[in-house]
Amino acid sequence: MKSIRTASVVASAVVLALVTALPGSAHGGHGGGGHGHHPFDPGTVSFTLDGTVLDGGEQVTSVTLDLDRLPGIRAASVDPSAFTVQAVGRLPEGVATGGPSDVVFDVDRTVTDVEVTRGGDVRLSLAAGAGAGTLQYLPEGRNVLLDLDYTIAQDEPIELRNGREVTVERFRQGDLRDPEVDAFARGTTRDGLKYRLYEPARTRGDRPLVVWLHGNGEGGLPGVYQNEAQLRANRGALGFTTREAQRIFGGAYVVAPQVPDTWYNADEAGYREQLRTLVAELSRTYDIDQSRIHVAGASAGGLMSIELVAAYPTTFASLVSVAPAITLFRDPTYRTDAEEVSRLADTPTWFIHSRDDATVPYDRSSVWAHDLLPDSLITLYDSVEWDEQTYPGHFSWIYLAQNDPMTADGTSVWRWMSQQMREGP
Missing domain, CATH: 3.40.50.1820 (Alpha/Beta hydrolase fold, catalytic domain)
Structure with a gap:
């Protein structure tokens, strides 16, 4: 299924230095077999917005960081406080704003949990609340899908099983994915x-x-x-x-x-x-x-x-x-x-x-x-x-x-x- 949208912005994190360089044998991409031809670049990491349609409407319930090429993340070492997530929702093109700004919300999302998936990615669970939704209900009585811009910053390093630590400098937003909708x-x-x-x-x-x-x-x-x-x-x-x-x-x-x-x-x-x-x-x-x-x-x-x-x-x-x-x-x-x-x-x-x-x-x-x-x-x-x-x-x-x-x-x-x-x- 083709994804519904790709963000046009690069979400910049707080820039922290790479503490220790990764070994040259870093895993390759999905199914790459770890041949080392595409070593993990800690400078920029993409992420997806994970949507879930709840009874009251769709929310971004988590973000998934594409870290599957980073070998041996120690899940216990990744704390929710290690990341900050900011969300901006804007009205789509064609909707009259009724004011000087098209920004519906600009909020900090609370990270409630961190999970290392079976595939090796890192999923940040997000609390419900203001700025969690993907839709905006307009005065005209219609719901519209917002243009969402998320910014992620890593404030503490990720520890690997070999004892080394990694800090990602920048995160780039990818698609909004909701398996049921998609x-x-x-x-x-x-x-x-x-x-x-x-x-x-x-x-x-x-x-x-x-x-x-x-x-x-x-x-x-x-x-x-x-x-x-x-x-x-x-x-x-x-x-x-x-x-x-x-x-x-x-x-x-x-x-x-x-x-x-x-x-x-x-x-x-x-x-x-x-x-x-x-x-x-x-x-x-x-x-x-x-x-x-x-x-x-x-x-x-x-x-x-x-x-x-x-x-x-x-x-x-x-x-x-x-x-x-x-x-x-x-x-x-x-x-x-x-x-x-x-x-x-x-x-x-x-x-x-x-x-x-x-x-x-x-x-x-x-x-x-x-x-x-x-x-x-x-x-x-x-x-x-x-x-x-x-x-x-x-x-x-x-x-x-x-x-x-x-x-x-x-x-x-x-x-x-x-x-x-x-x-x-």
Whole structure:
């Protein structure tokens, strides 16, 4: 998988002298066999930013220093205090700053742990907090991927097993890497709709497809259509690619399109038709089981999922709609009606919502739609809490991403989805 970006700056460390020169037999690069043709240069070392999408969004949780060519690092000798890490996040090109600076944050990141990996690199774990994120939520109501500049300084030498000590003079930033996000390939439909696609490891025979429709905060803006936020802002799409989900579905394709603006413009922009085109294009290219195409969405994407299934009522095997923005507290206008919702009657449907949602009233959206569909399922939570963290009530998509909702007989939502099949016309 190609990396998503390469930093253009060199991150300079506090320059400290090399205490003792390394022997000429230093290991070569990856798989180099230690022939000594490319001895380790302590002057400049590259590093990667290690991203992890948490329930509240992606953070840089560690940085990995490319020290695999440095032989015999004594892990016990490397203390977190030996390094300082500074992070600067800037708005990407095309985003109006609203002020004189594009800098969102400029902070020192706290190093909490140091690990020498099996490959010989050094990984610095970083504390969560201000400046840890990779996205910025704009006043326009959109998340954008920031341009990140990290500076690392080594303040104490690294000790080798042979007793020698090394201090790196400069660290050069490389890529932002997030294995879960990077597993999604990039694509664009003939209509210009961008998407990210995950292919299952086991592809023999036809496999199901899960279509994930993001919320309003993950749409694009004029001049900023990155095809990133729908994967990095939450675990809605990523949940379906976990080992547990893939086992339950027997290997599933997962596609996460990004709307250029907002799903609320579906009528004017023809997004229902564009999503159907996306599914059709993928079906022509990949071994997708046409009887097992599922759609799930959250907030504005929850509404869009309803509208999509209503427009194509014989296409989808199941629908999971989380906190669907059928109506909002700030705008009580209904964005759909009973007639449109009734078209879901032949599609197995599950609504998920939290009662403390301050954005979308649960009783006038999920409950209202559920009452119109007697065979549908609904799971209501009092609040959104996971792993001892409390989140805004609107974030009930966390429960879907964690496969938490269950039927009365104990069937999880992913298992339930996997059991649904669309019979032919």
